[in-house]
Amino acid sequence: MIIRKIEPIxxxxxxxxxxxxxxxxxxxxxxxxxxxxxxxxxxxIESAPEWEFAGIYADEGISxxxxxxxxxxxxxLDDCETGKIDIILTKSISRFARNTITLLxxxxxxxxxxxxxxxxxxxxxxxxxxxxxxxxxxTSFAQEESRSISENVKWGIRRGFEEGQMNAFTLxxxxxxxxxxxxxxxxAAVVRLIYENFLNGCTTAKTEKQLAEMGIKSYRGKHFxxxxxxQVLRQEKxxxxxxxxxxxIENHITHKKRRNMGELPKYFVESSHEPIIDRAVFDEVQQExxxxxxxxxxxxxxxxTNCFTSKIQCEKCxxxxxxxxxxxxxxxxxxxxxxxxxxxxxxxxxDNGDITEDELKYACTVALGEDxxxxxxxxxxxxxxxxxxxxxxxxxxxxxxxxxxxxx
Numbered sequence: 001m002i003i004r005k006i007e008p009i010x011x012x013x014x015x016x017x018x019x020x021x022x023x024x025x026x027x028x029x030x031x032x033x034x035x036x037x038x039x040x041x042x043x044x045i046e047s048a049p050e051w052e053f054a055g056i057y058a059d060e061g062i063s064x065x066x067x068x069x070x071x072x073x074x075x076x077l078d079d080c081e082t083g084k085i086d087i088i089l090t091k092s093i094s095r096f097a098r099n100t101i102t103l104l105x106x107x108x109x110x111x112x113x114x115x116x117x118x119x120x121x122x123x124x125x126x127x128x129x130x131x132x133x134x135x136x137x138x139t140s141f142a143q144e145e146s147r148s149i150s151e152n153v154k155w156g157i158r159r160g161f162e163e164g165q166m167n168a169f170t171l172x173x174x175x176x177x178x179x180x181x182x183x184x185x186x187x188a189a190v191v192r193l194i195y196e197n198f199l200n201g202c203t204t205a206k207t208e209k210q211l212a213e214m215g216i217k218s219y220r221g222k223h224f225x226x227x228x229x230x231q232v233l234r235q236e237k238x239x240x241x242x243x244x245x246x247x248x249i250e251n252h253i254t255h256k257k258r259r260n261m262g263e264l265p266k267y268f269v270e271s272s273h274e275p276i277i278d279r280a281v282f283d284e285v286q287q288e289x290x291x292x293x294x295x296x297x298x299x300x301x302x303x304x305t306n307c308f309t310s311k312i313q314c315e316k317c318x319x320x321x322x323x324x325x326x327x328x329x330x331x332x333x334x335x336x337x338x339x340x341x342x343x344x345x346x347x348x349x350x351d352n353g354d355i356t357e358d359e360l361k362y363a364c365t366v367a368l369g370e371d372x373x374x375x376x377x378x379x380x381x382x383x384x385x386x387x388x389x390x391x392x393x394x395x396x397x398x399x400x401x402x403x404x405x406x407x408x
Contacts, residue, residue: 017045018054019089020076020096034060041089054085077106080115092121171237172219172228173276181237181273188276190216194232195277198285204229233289239282240275307375308360308385314339315388317350323357339387352387355407360385360393363407367395 019041023034038056045053057076079085088110090096096119097103107117107126117126124131173191174181190211197207204226211224218224236243312321321337328334335357341350355363361373368374368381386394393405 014050014052015086016054016084017048017051017087017089018076018079018085019045019056020073021056021058021091022070022073022095023060034058037091044089051087055079077110080110080113085115088115088117090117090119093119093124170219171235172232173238174273183274183276187219191232191238191276194229195281195285198233199281199288204233233285236282237273238275238277239279240273241270241279242272307379308337308357311382312337312360312385312387314341314350314352315386315394316352317341319350321355321387352389353391355387355393359407363393363405364395366405367393367397367403 019038021034021037021041038058041056042053045051057072059070059072076085076088080088093103096117097106110117111126118124170176171181173184173187175184176182194207197210198204202210207229208224208226211229216224218228232238306323308321308323310320313319314321317339319340322340322343323335323337324343326334326336336354337357337360338354339350339352342352364378364382365371365373368377370377381398382395383398384396386396388394388404391406393407395403395405397403
């Protein structure tokens with residue numbers, strides 16, 4: 001009898017296939033487009049017996065000219081690094097990237113990892129020898145198309161600026177309706193409270209606490225922070241006027257927002273919408289902001305200061321020294337001055353030396369030629385003290401002369 005041995009059939013390992021989808025604008029139509037892409041690729045992958053579904057990665061309302069803000073794109077690349085994907089499907093080169101450098105750098109790295117990218121519209125696979133040249137040409141077209149669209153949009157916005165038209169935007173106290181700002185009464189009352197508090201001497205910290213106690217949230221329903229309060233106090237649109245093109249987008253690749261320092265014209269529109277704050281009140285607030293800035297730490301009455309406050313600087317990092325007190329178990333106190341960076345972040349960031357207040361006062365008597373420390377004489381005659389890395393104090397006096405004291 002002849003016995004024939006039948007070898008087992010070894011099936012090839014199924015490829016793990018993922019898809020990447022992206023739309024560059026928010027909106028119902030774009031959302032439907034993204035869902036259609038996700039549905040299409042899911043069915044396509046699951047219908048192929050030689051493929052194993054490895055997921056759909058989708059970015060919504062994100063530009064393709066740079067990858068830094070594309071969270072799903074970056075998540076997909078991380079999964080590629082950890083060996084979870086063998087093939088990536090995408091609708092077209094422009095969906096994957098509109099930046100030639102980004103595209104080539106990404107697909108080359110994926111190719112080194114043994115991962116193939118397939119662009120359906122162009123019928124290109126990155127594993128084909130001739131694919132890179134064709135991708136370079138097509139991506140250049142996509143990048144130029146992105147630049148052209150960006151320039152057209154900016155042209156339209158600037159023509160609108162010339163005619164006094166504002167972009168629809170979000171601003172606490174208002175809502176945009178048909179390109180116009182409409183007052184929201186309950187939010188307008190909060191804006192007036194912020195201005196009133198400031199002119200009555202309140203700090204932004206005190207107003208922040210008051211708004212929190214009243215349960216008042218920002219436009220996005222979050223905590224009304226000190227920074228948000230400062231923005232309200234500086235926002236001239238509350239006067240019913242608007243300066244247009246204060247900022248501009250650098251280019252269609254970086255999308256960086258830049259302050260307009262004269263590179264482009266600005267446009268001032270008077271009485272463009274209903275005011276919440278009277279112009280005279282707004283101007284008074286701006287003067288008060290300037291006054292407090294010039295006074296520095298002394299503007300906040302709640303901050304405990306003495307004659308040394310804001311006069312002692314660190315040579316290593318340029319920051320001010322701060323006063324702190326340590327009480328020992330026997331009840332005795334030791335007052336020291338320490339670099340604010342060192343005090344907040346530790347010696348790793350600044351290791352310049354501390355100085356006790358007694359040592360500081362003694363150094364001042366030496367610098368001023370006095371027998372004992374006189375606070376009034378110090379305030380009148382000393383402009384600044386620099387704590388050097390060599391363990392000395394460099395005094396700058398009122399007559400602009402300087403002297404060095406080795407306080408150690």
